Amino acid sequence: xxxxxxxxxxxxxxxxxxxxxxxxxxxxxxxxxxxxxxxxxxxxxxxxxxxxxxxxxxxxxxxxxxxxxxxxxxxxxxxxxxxxxxxxxxxxxxxxxxxxxxxxxxxxxxxxxxxxxxxxxxxxxxxxxxxxxxxxxxxxxxxxxxxxxxxxxxxxxxxxxxxxxxxxxxxxxxxxxxxxxxxxxxxxxxxxxxxxxxxxxxxxxxxxxxxxxxxxxxxxxxxxxxx
Numbered sequence: 001x002x003x004x005x006x007x008x009x010x011x012x013x014x015x016x017x018x019x020x021x022x023x024x025x026x027x028x029x030x031x032x033x034x035x036x037x038x039x040x041x042x043x044x045x046x047x048x049x050x051x052x053x054x055x056x057x058x059x060x061x062x063x064x065x066x067x068x069x070x071x072x073x074x075x076x077x078x079x080x081x082x083x084x085x086x087x088x089x090x091x092x093x094x095x096x097x098x099x100x101x102x103x104x105x106x107x108x109x110x111x112x113x114x115x116x117x118x119x120x121x122x123x124x125x126x127x128x129x130x131x132x133x134x135x136x137x138x139x140x141x142x143x144x145x146x147x148x149x150x151x152x153x154x155x156x157x158x159x160x161x162x163x164x165x166x167x168x169x170x171x172x173x174x175x176x177x178x179x180x181x182x183x184x185x186x187x188x189x190x191x192x193x194x195x196x197x198x199x200x201x202x203x204x205x206x207x208x209x210x211x212x213x214x215x216x217x218x219x220x221x222x223x224x225x226x227x
Contacts, residue, residue, distance in 0.1 A: 103127075103139075120145055121152060121213050121220040124191070128209050128225050134202055136160060139195040140211055142186060142221070154215040156184045156194055162204040173198055186213065 125141040144152050158173040174181045183196055200206065206227045213221040 121154075121215070123211060123213065123221050123223040126211055126223050126225060128227065130206060130227060131197065134200045134204060136198040136200065136206055136209065136227070137195070138198065138209070138211070139193070141191060141193050142188070142213060143191040144189065151187060151189045152215070154186045154213055154220065155181075156186055157212040157214055158184075158198065159210045159212070160198060160200060160206055161208040161210075162200060162206050164201065164204045168207075169204075171200060171204075 121142065121144055123140055124143045125139075127139045129137050131137045138158060140156070142156075160171045160173070162169055162171060174184050183194075186192055186194070208224060208226045210222060210224040212219050
């Protein structure tokens with residue numbers, strides 16, 4: 001025979017509550033123990049988080065400063081490059097002007113030793129150069145000696161000797177059908193400078209050029225040059 005003791009219901013409820021409370025306390029103690037064992041500390045983590053935020057803000061500020069510095073340096077570098085490009089362009093222009101001035105100086109040096117008593121028309125200086133396979137640049141200084149009591153009126157005629165198709169030929173400028181005869185007209189009292197570019201047929205090999213000064217169809221002066 002087994003004798004069982006039956007507890008009243010209120011005592012059962014109290015006992016169950018005690019068991020649950022003790023179990024919760026044990027669980028909470030285990031959770032705290034686990035956090036302490038793993039080094040988890042809410043207060044310390046908040047401090048570390050604040051420290052990380054501060055460091056992040058500091059690094060962001062330094063990054064912004066460096067970015068501003070880099071942008072400024074790049075802008076200055078672009079300005080410097082632009083200035084260097086402009087300077088190089090100006091240097092080229094000045095070099096070109098210097099060459100032209102030297103040519104002009106040499107060109108007009110022919111004006112100095114002029115014999116004012118010598119009569120007649122003369123070609124004091126002639127310069128020709130091939131600037132392209134079919135282009136010839138010419139520059140002439142034509143003078144009238146003496147006191148120059150009357151203006152000279154005439155024309156310039158250029159004859160270019162070329163080798164074309166294995167044969168020698170002469171091309172006269174201006175041609176009989178030319179529409180640019182105005183640039184070959186002369187009209188001066190003491191001197192006149194004339195220059196231009198002649199366009200020749202494709203494949204023509206230039207050999208020589210002859211300049212003639214004509215007055216009413218008569219040759220007053222002439223000069224030749226090999227190319």
